[in-house]
Amino acid sequence: MDGNxxxxxxxxxxxxxxxxxxxxxxxxxxxxSEGEWEQYQLIxxxxxxxxxxSSYMGHGQAKRIKAEDLYPEDFVIAVMGxxxxxxxxxxNFATGLQSGFRYSQQYTNEVDIIRLPVPGSSNIVFVDIPGxxxxxxxxxxxLKMIGDWLAKTYRRKxxxxxxxxxxxxxxxxxxxxxxxxxxMFEALCGKTMLQNVILTTTMWxxxxxxxxxMREGQLKEMYWARILEQGSTTKRFLGTxxxxxxxxxxxxxxxxxxQPLLIQKEIVDEHxxxxxxxxxxxxxxxxxxxxxxxxxxxxxxxxxxxxTKDGDSGNFMVLKEEYEDLKELTNLVAYNVQQLELPVGQRxxxxxxxxxxxxxx
Numbered sequence: 551m552d553g554n555x556x557x558x559x560x561x562x563x564x565x566x567x568x569x570x571x572x573x574x575x576x577x578x579x580x581x582x583s584e585g586e587w588e589q590y591q592l593i594x595x596x597x598x599x600x601x602x603x604s605s606y607m608g609h610g611q612a613k614r615i616k617a618e619d620l621y622p623e624d625f626v627i628a629v630m631g632x633x634x635x636x637x638x639x640x641x642n643f644a645t646g647l648q649s650g651f652r653y654s655q656q657y658t659n660e661v662d663i664i665r666l667p668v669p670g671s672s673n674i675v676f677v678d679i680p681g682x683x684x685x686x687x688x689x690x691x692x693l694k695m696i697g698d699w700l701a702k703t704y705r706r707k708x709x710x711x712x713x714x715x716x717x718x719x720x721x722x723x724x725x726x727x728x729x730x731x732x733x734m735f736e737a738l739c740g741k742t743m744l745q746n747v748i749l750t751t752t753m754w755x756x757x758x759x760x761x762x763x764m765r766e767g768q769l770k771e772m773y774w775a776r777i778l779e780q781g782s783t784t785k786r787f788l789g790t791x792x793x794x795x796x797x798x799x800x801x802x803x804x805x806x807x808x809q810p811l812l813i814q815k816e817i818v819d820e821h822x823x824x825x826x827x828x829x830x831x832x833x834x835x836x837x838x839x840x841x842x843x844x845x846x847x848x849x850x851x852x853x854x855x856x857x858t859k860d861g862d863s864g865n866f867m868v869l870k871e872e873y874e875d876l877k878e879l880t881n882l883v884a885y886n887v888q889q890l891e892l893p894v895g896q897r898x899x900x901x902x903x904x905x906x907x908x909x910x911x
Contacts, residue, residue, distance in 0.1 A: 611646070611666065611667055612645035612646055612647055612664055612665065612666045612667075613664070613665060614662065614663065614664055614665075615663050615664070615665045615675075616663065617661075617663065617699060617702060617703060619663075619665070620663070620675065620703060620706070620708050621673070621708070622706065622707045622708050622709075623672045623673075624665070624672055624673050624674075624675045624708065625672045625673065625674050625675065625711040625712075626675045626677060626703075626708060626709070626710050626711050627674065627675065627676050627677065627710070627711060627712050627713070627714060627798075627801065628677045628679055628710050628712075628713045628714070629641060629676055629677060629678050629679060629713075629714050629716070630679045630681075630713060630714070630715050630716070630731075630735055631681060631714075631715050631716030631717060631731060631735075631750075632681045632682075632683050632716075632717070632718075632727055632728055632731045633680070633681040633683050634718070635681070635716035635717055635718050635752055636716050636718070636750075636752035636753065636787060636789075637678055637679075637714075637716050638678060639752075639789070640714070640716070640750070640752070640787055640794060640797075641664055641676045641678060643789075643790075643791060643794040644666070644676065644794050644798060645664050645666050645676065647664065661677060661678070661679060661680065661695060661696065661699045662677070662678040663675060663676070663677050663678075664676045664677075664678070674798075677699075679696060680692055680695065680696070681727075681731050682727075682730050682731050682734050682833075683727040683730065683731060688882070688885070688886050688889070689730075689833055689837065689886055690833070690837075690886040690889040690890050691889075693734070693824065693829060693830065693833055693890075694824060696738065696813075697813055697817060697824045697827070697829070697830075698824075700738075700811060700813055700814050700817075701813075701814060701817040701818050704810055704811075704814040704817075704818050705818055709808035709809070709810065710743065710746070710808065710811065711746065711801065711808060712746040712747070712748065712801040712804065713739070713743065713746060713747045713748070714747075714748050714750050714797065714801075715732075715735055715747060715748070715749050715750065716750050716751075716752055716787075717749065717750070717751055717752070717769065718751075718752055718753045719751040719752065719753055719754055719757060719762045719765055719766060719786075720753035720754075720756045720757045720762075721765075724769070724772075724773055729773075730836065732773060733832065733836070734829060734832065734833065736776070736777065737812070737813075737827075737828045737829040737832040737833075738811055738812065738813045738829045739811050739812060739813075740811060740812025740813075740815075740828070741780050741812075742809040742810075742812070743809050743810070743811050743812075744777055744780035744781055744782050745780065745781030745782065745804065746801070746804055746808075746809075747777065747782040747783075748782065748783055748784070748785050748797060748800055748801060749769075749774055749777065749778075749782055749783070749784045749785075750784070750785050750786070750787050750797055751766060751769070751784070751785075751786050751787070752786075752787050752789075754786060754787075754788050754789075755788070755789060766784070766786075769784075770784065783800060785797045785800055812827075812828055812829075813827050813828070813829050816828065824890075825890045825891065830890055833886075833890060834887060834890040834891070837883050837886050837887045837890070838887055840883050841880060841883050841884050841887060844880040844883065845880060848873065848877060848880060851869065851872070851873045852873070854869060855869060855870060855873060
């Protein structure tokens with residue numbers, strides 16, 4: 551135990567390094583011929599093709615690394631958003647990794663780290679953060695993975711240089727999964743880092759431009775307003791090397807000192823458990839509400855689970871199958887809630903510590 555929490559001193563990236571990074575990326579993006587770029591796109595979308603290209607986009611330089619290999623002087627860019635929103639595709643474009651399709655299938659359940667060396671400057675590091683709508687991992691497990699990674703790097707004084715948050719403009723509406731990812735994103739970040747956030751829309755080629763622009767306006771006015779008020783900006787990633795560079799260029803032009811995310815301050819500086827953090831409490835509250843709604847629906851479905859006299863067993867079996875599926879999902883959500891609950895003894899101890907102005911390590 552100790553007294554007031556101590557915040558780690560953020561270390562800003564020198565502006566001259568940001569300029570070098572921008573120039574280096576620009577040269578890499580522009581030096582690839584159209585033929586080489588077409589070759590890259592073929593490899594990215596059809597990994598079975600055995601094409602050889604080593605000069606485009608710095609191919610052969612970018613490589614996957616572990617968290618232990620990060621340096622405080624690295625310019626770290628977190629890439630966040632729902633699954634399938636174009637995060638991995640963007641990283642492939644920005645780094646020149648040619649195994650894009652295989653990588654996106656194999657590694658999106660992990661915090662994946664890609665370093666792009668920049669001669670004479672800080673390295674650029676992309677961190678692919680998993681979304682909260684992954685079918686293979688519970689939301690509680692996803693939050694733990696993200697929280698552990700962010701806390702571990704912050705303890706080593708490795709700060710995020712910027713965050714790219716991705717959203718599909720092709721979505722007809724902002725559904726539950728998108729809203730959940732956005733609310734968790736805000737809970738993870740807090741307000742101090744939002745000026746280094748770029749809200750990036752993707753999938754522009756799959757929709758009429760006028761409709762896309764209308765949806766973009768709705769996002770800014772209805773869903774992103776709070777974030778934009780704190781200094782965030784918006785960009786479009788059009789699936790081209792030029793637009794990838796323009797998104798990154800905006801980050802490098804942002805004159806701001808690096809600040810920790812809210813969850814980093816809560817876990818490291820204030821010694822909170824993950825389930826005590828703003829993000830932990832938010833997720834637990836959301837999951838409890840979902841569990842409550844599901845159980846109410848299950849009760850209503852149970853009253854209908856009776857075979858009819860006219861022998862219509864088909865509808866009965868369909869309803870029974872839907873009931874069992876929802877029951878399984880409800881149990882899974884309830885398990886998520888249980889993972890995020892603080893043990894009673896620990897809650898009492900922390901309440902006592904708070905009353906005396908103390909903090910647990």
